[in-house]
Amino acid sequence: MKILKKYIQLYFLLILFVIVNSCSTGNNNKLPITTSSKPALENYLKGLELNDKLRRLESRKYFEKAIEEDPEFALAHLNLAxxxxxTKSFMSSFNNAKKFINKVSDGEKYWILGYEAGAISGNAKEQEKYYNKLVKEYPNDERVHLILGNFYFFNQEYKRAIKEYKIADKINPELSPIYNQMGYAYRYLERYDESETAFQHYISLIPDDPNPYDSYAELLMKVGKFNESINNYEKALQVDSNFFASYSGIASNLNLQNNHEQAKLLLENALLNARDEDEQRRMLTGIAISYIDEGNYSSAIKTIKKQYEISASSNDHISMANDYLLLGQIYLEMNQPDKALEFFKQALKLIEEAPIPKANKNLFKINHLYFSARVYIAKGNIERARTRISKFGNYAKTNNNQMQILLFHELNGLVAMHEKEYHQAIKEFLKANQQNPYTLYRLAKAYSALGKNKEAMEYYQRAANFYGVNNINYAFIRNKANRMIVSM
Known part of the structure; x- marks a missing residue:
């Protein structure tokens, strides 16, 4: 399982707040953490240690204990988030971190404000600015380099991410998340031998934790070793039967082997033992994806609606909106754009009514331009689509939001495909998200339309053999790509 959470470490003792030294080499240029309570600090460290190992639910208890000891512990609130x-409880905890931001050091502020800029407002340019300030001021803090590395990772700048991970490794080679992230970065660069080396070292560091086996299993699935992958996911579950990511991994392998019934049964049984809404949602999403992969869209819709009911029971507006977005995407795939637009609009309405920051609402409105543009392209109303694409692209470029820029090129490619401008479509899709198997499938279709069968076959094979975990876009196109391969 990838870890894109943002972490920090603790340092020396002062009046009114506690700071302890990092376990890494040397004590200079370390990022401080502010708290008024030594027991709060101890609980925070334990929570941090558990979350390093992706033991999310267990770590939550310690962050909560830290906050009980010191209600104004900003970074405990952040990590609890x-x-x-x-998403409702995430926003509540994050707002608490912001509430106490004036009681902490400048470095802690940079972390909180950087995260807000990226995750809440979608302003990657501002987020990078804050994270670079962290690295400049605390160059000997391994977690600061991990934070910046994860920023680059999320923006698909994998070589820059690896550079930061290697710096963090030199400072503290015992910090296990470094090798997890490095393994994934090498994997996305298709440097599979280096990815395996990183994951094997990750296993050697914490052999009694589940995530190293889970991450290595994902690599094995990526290279088509499905049975070996399942064995390693099972190793993760032997260590911790509540490590739900591994159930999703096994189900994904079973889908690839066209054992959909077995995959759904596994996830349904895991669902019975889910301990919170997050685990319930993960299992239901996996079941829906299994239905989509076998072409049973109506059952997938019913499953997502069950997921929506869970979100609604806790009045979690953001999760409810995300469920509507999933339904909209399924209806788009079923060539029902009007139905899709209904759900996209309902998702936007939920966000407008949600008790969340204005910046978060504005970001959702911008992303709605992407979804509505998809609808208008499907309906053949290219002028309305272009208007939305232009606004979406301007926002993405202004804020240097790399993920939105990739989506902007995807939309331009879809317009070019509709207008049978296949050369232009290829140019745009090559600038779109290459980690989205649907992009690879669209490239294959564009090459095929030009009669370039060699290139089309290459991309159909890359799309069909993407081998991703719990990926709805992959489920949409996997069997379609395989059919095209057989027909060519």
Whole structure:
């Protein structure tokens, strides 16, 4: 399982707040953490240690204990936000971190404000600015380099991410998340031998934890070793039967082997033992994806609606909106754009009514431009689509939001495909998200339309053999790509 959470470490003792030294080499240029309570600090460290190992639910208890000891412990609130089971509880904890931001050091402020800029407002340019300030001021803090590395990772700048991970490794080679992230970065660069080396070292560091086996299993699935992958996911579950990511991994392998019934049964049994809404949602999403992969869209819709009911029971507006977005995407795939637009609009309405920051609402409105543009392209109303694409692209470029820029090129490619401008479509899709198997499938279709069968076959094979975990876009196109391969 990838870990894109943001972490920090603790340092020396002062009046009114506690700071302890990092376990890494040397004590200079370390990022301080502010708290008025030594027991709070101890609980925070334990929570941090558990979350390093992706033991989210267990870590949550310690962050909560830290906050009980010191209600104004800003970074405890921040890290609690990262492990909350719902987006509603995430926002509540994050708002508490912001509430006490004037009581902490400048470095802690940079971390909180950087995270807000990226995750809440979608302003990657501002987020990078804050994280670079962290690295400049605390160059000997391994977690600061991990934070910046994860920023680059999320923006698909994997070589820059690896550079930061290697710096963190030199400072503290015992910090296990470094090798997890490095393994994934090498994997996305298709440097599979280096990815395996990183994951094997990750296993050697914490052999009694589940996530190293889970991450290595994902690599094995990626290279088509499905049975070996399942064995390693099972190793993770032997260590911790509540490590729900591994159930999703096994189910994904079973889908790839066309054992959909077995995959759904596994996830349904895991669902019975889910401990919170997050685990319930993960299992239901996996079941829906299994239905989509076998072409049973109506059952997938019913499953997502069950997921929506869970979100609604806790009045979690953001999760409810995300469920509507999933339904909209399924209806788009079923060539029912009007129905899709209904759900996209309902998702936007939920966000407008949600008790969340204005910046978060504005970001959702911008992303709605992407979804509505998809609808208008499907309906053949290209002028309305272009208007939305232009606004979406301007926002993405202004804020240097790399993920939105990738989506902007995807939309331009879809317009070019509709207008049978296949050369232009290829140019745009090559600038779109190459980690989205649907992009690879669209490239294959564009090459095929030009009669370039060699290139089309290459991309159909890459799309069909993407081998991703719990990926709805992959489920949409996997069997379609395989059919095209057989027909060519």
């Amino acid at each position: 990262f492990v909350q089971p719902t």
